[in-house]
Amino acid sequence: xxxxxxxxxxxxxxxxxxxxxxxxxxxxxxxxxxxxxxxxxxxxxxxxxxxxxxxxxxxxxxxxxxxxxxxxxxxxxxxxxxxxxxxxxxxxxxxxxxxxxxxxxxxxxxxxxxxxxxxxxxxxxxxxxxxxxxxxxxx
Amino acid sequence: xxxxxxxxxxxxxxxxxxxxxxxxxxxxxxxxxxxxxxxxxxxxxxxxxxxxxxxxxxxxxxxxxxxxxxxxxxxxxxxxxxxxxxxxxxxxxxxxxxxxxxxxxxxxxxxxxxxxxxxxxxxxxxxxxxxxxxxxxxxxxxxxxxxxxxxxxxxxxxxxxxxxxxxxxxxxxxxxxxxxxxxxxxxxxxxxxxxxxxxxxxxxxxxxxxxxxxxxxxxxxxxxxxxxxxxxxxxxxxxxxxxxxxxxxxxxxxxxxxxxxxxxxxxxxxxxxxxxxxxxxxxxxxxxxxxxxxxxxxxxxxxxxxxxxxxxxxxxxxxxxxxxxxxxxxxxxxxxxxxxxxxxxxxxxxxxxxxxxxxxxxxxxxxxxxxxxxxxxxxxxxxxxxxxxxxxxxxxxxxxxxxxxxxxxxxxxxxxxxxxxxxxxxxxxxxxxxxxxxxxxxxxxxxxxxxxxxxx
Numbered sequence: 001x002x003x004x005x006x007x008x009x010x011x012x013x014x015x016x017x018x019x020x021x022x023x024x025x026x027x028x029x030x031x032x033x034x035x036x037x038x039x040x041x042x043x044x045x046x047x048x049x050x051x052x053x054x055x056x057x058x059x060x061x062x063x064x065x066x067x068x069x070x071x072x073x074x075x076x077x078x079x080x081x082x083x084x085x086x087x088x089x090x091x092x093x094x095x096x097x098x099x100x101x102x103x104x105x106x107x108x109x110x111x112x113x114x115x116x117x118x119x120x121x122x123x124x125x126x127x128x129x130x131x132x133x134x135x136x137x138x139x
Numbered sequence: 140x141x142x143x144x145x146x147x148x149x150x151x152x153x154x155x156x157x158x159x160x161x162x163x164x165x166x167x168x169x170x171x172x173x174x175x176x177x178x179x180x181x182x183x184x185x186x187x188x189x190x191x192x193x194x195x196x197x198x199x200x201x202x203x204x205x206x207x208x209x210x211x212x213x214x215x216x217x218x219x220x221x222x223x224x225x226x227x228x229x230x231x232x233x234x235x236x237x238x239x240x241x242x243x244x245x246x247x248x249x250x251x252x253x254x255x256x257x258x259x260x261x262x263x264x265x266x267x268x269x270x271x272x273x274x275x276x277x278x279x280x281x282x283x284x285x286x287x288x289x290x291x292x293x294x295x296x297x298x299x300x301x302x303x304x305x306x307x308x309x310x311x312x313x314x315x316x317x318x319x320x321x322x323x324x325x326x327x328x329x330x331x332x333x334x335x336x337x338x339x340x341x342x343x344x345x346x347x348x349x350x351x352x353x354x355x356x357x358x359x360x361x362x363x364x365x366x367x368x369x370x371x372x373x374x375x376x377x378x379x380x381x382x383x384x385x386x387x388x389x390x391x392x393x394x395x396x397x398x399x400x401x402x403x404x405x406x407x408x409x410x411x412x413x414x415x416x417x418x419x420x421x422x423x424x425x426x427x428x429x430x431x432x433x434x435x436x437x438x439x440x441x442x443x444x445x446x447x448x449x450x451x452x453x454x455x456x457x458x459x460x461x462x463x464x465x466x467x468x469x470x471x472x473x474x475x476x477x478x479x480x481x482x483x484x485x486x487x488x489x490x491x492x493x494x495x496x497x498x499x500x501x502x503x504x505x506x507x508x509x510x511x512x513x514x515x516x517x518x519x520x521x522x523x524x525x526x527x528x529x530x531x532x533x534x535x536x537x538x539x540x541x542x543x544x545x546x547x548x549x550x551x552x553x554x555x556x557x558x559x560x561x562x563x564x565x566x567x568x569x570x571x572x573x574x575x576x577x578x579x580x581x582x583x584x585x586x587x588x589x590x591x592x593x594x595x
Binding site: 018019020021022024025028029030031032034042043044045047049050051052056058060061123124125128 | 216217595
């Protein structure tokens with residue numbers, strides 16, 4: 001049990017930050033099932049960065065925090081279809097090897113870090129003009 | 140949820156945070172549906188956004204119109220994010236809407252949203268100038284034109300500009316361009332400072348006298364002569380370096396081409412997506428906050444009365460630096476936006492006055508430059524405006540993109556951009572290094588820096 005407390009403390013902290021809206025404006029996250037005491041499954045949204053193909057879009061993601069979180073990164077999966085090099089085009093899963101904040105995961109990173117990094121990734125000059133599937137389609 | 144039906148009637152107080160940073164506190168029953176909430180928010184006392192353009196996001200989910208607040212477990216004190224989206228067609232197909240559908244499959248960019256510069260130059264009336272037919276007239280931007288801040292370095296030699304204008308082809312092209320209200324609009328639109336200055340700018344630019352003056356090589360020569368008489372200090376507030384006759388203190392090498400470039404990247408035009416010939420900020424000097432100190436932001440003209448200019452006039456020591464803040468502040472009350480346009484017109488239509496003024500300035504700066512003018516000193520200062528603007532437009536005309544004159548600001552960037560950094564911090568950009576970089580690249584424009592930060 002002792003090993004699990006930090007995980008849940010951390011997740012509670014993140015939950016509060018997400019619900020109270022203290023985080024960055026463009027990203028939001030929260031528990032997908034508020035009754036889940038293990039706080040494993042989360043929803044995230046990313047507002048598409050302006051001046052890119054993602055402008056005015058809202059992307060939804062599922063985030064799964066395993067038991068070893070935050071020692072190991074959560075798995076992240078897009079629900080909204082998106083054309084992005086780090087996203088598996090069949091499943092929507094984010095390839096951890098292709099997103100620096102996941103491949104070089106640090107314990108201090110949070111789900112918000114990931115969402116912000118993904119948003120930055122979308123806005124990179126080489127990615128911001130990728131043609132995108134119709135808005136609202138899902139994996 | 141049947142067991143929650145009673146709990147649903149209890150009111151909950153939560154915050155709605157909109158993308159414009161406004162925050163609304165609402166107390167509504169949990170049984171309220173999202174569409175009702177949106178309708179409530181669409182009122183003028185709240186966000187004033189039509190319900191179909193509102194996107195509400197809570198806890199990582201886009202809230203669906205049909206659901207209630209209770210079903211999303213919105214709790215006391217929580218924050219729901221409100222985003223203004225494109226007009227949505229989601230009510231036409233509510234059945235198709237998955238829990239993740241943000242709606243708005245149309246994804247039309249909202250009306251009034253400025254089109255991205257990156258998307259092309261289709262709407263840019265200056266785009267035509269990129270054409271090969273101007274080859275030879277137009278000086279293409281090259282690495283040397285960009286100063287250490289990614290801004291403009293020293294301007295092209297005024298003589299060069301004047302002789303260019305002597306070419307009737309070029310002069311008429313420029314004249315034509317300036318007669319085109321679209322071009323003026325474009326210029327105003329592309330510069331937040333000009334935009335803020337309101338209708339006077341347009342008036343000033345559309346004034347035939349002003350245009351004539353700008354395209355008149357003689358006038359340009361006069362101006363540069365006058366500029367020399369002021370020892371380069373006149374444009375001191377404008378944040379640039381090199382009047383070659385009077386190098387800034389500490390700068391021994393006045394060759395424009397060898398201006399040290401602080402960053403390698405600044406050698407490339409910093410708006411690669413925009414029309415290359417369009418100087419990114421031809422009017423930087425109007426209110427370049429980097430130049431004029433505190434007053435620069437509030438009064439777009441304050442920059443014109445920067446340290447060098449005032450110092451030169453008062454102390455008879457051309458170019459002698461004096462504290463920017465106080466000088467600019469002193470200058471501010473002496474002039475308003477409106478008289479300036481008149482003054483400008485006045486000046487331009489009266490070559491004698493200009494001559495006189497130049498003479499007076501050259502001989503004894505503190506003297507009343509024009510005995511006929513009861514407004515004396517302030518008037519003379521206001522009189523600088525047309526020329527400053529002129530130089531800016533001249534830069535545009537020559538497509539040389541010379542935006543600024545004056546001395547190089549060698550304060551460390553965190554001082555120079557203190558005010559802008561604070562604004563960026565307020566907006567939630569906390570990465571100091573990146574903020575500085577963005578400000579350097581945009582020459583201190585907060586708006587530009589935000590764009591840069593969001594896209595890099």
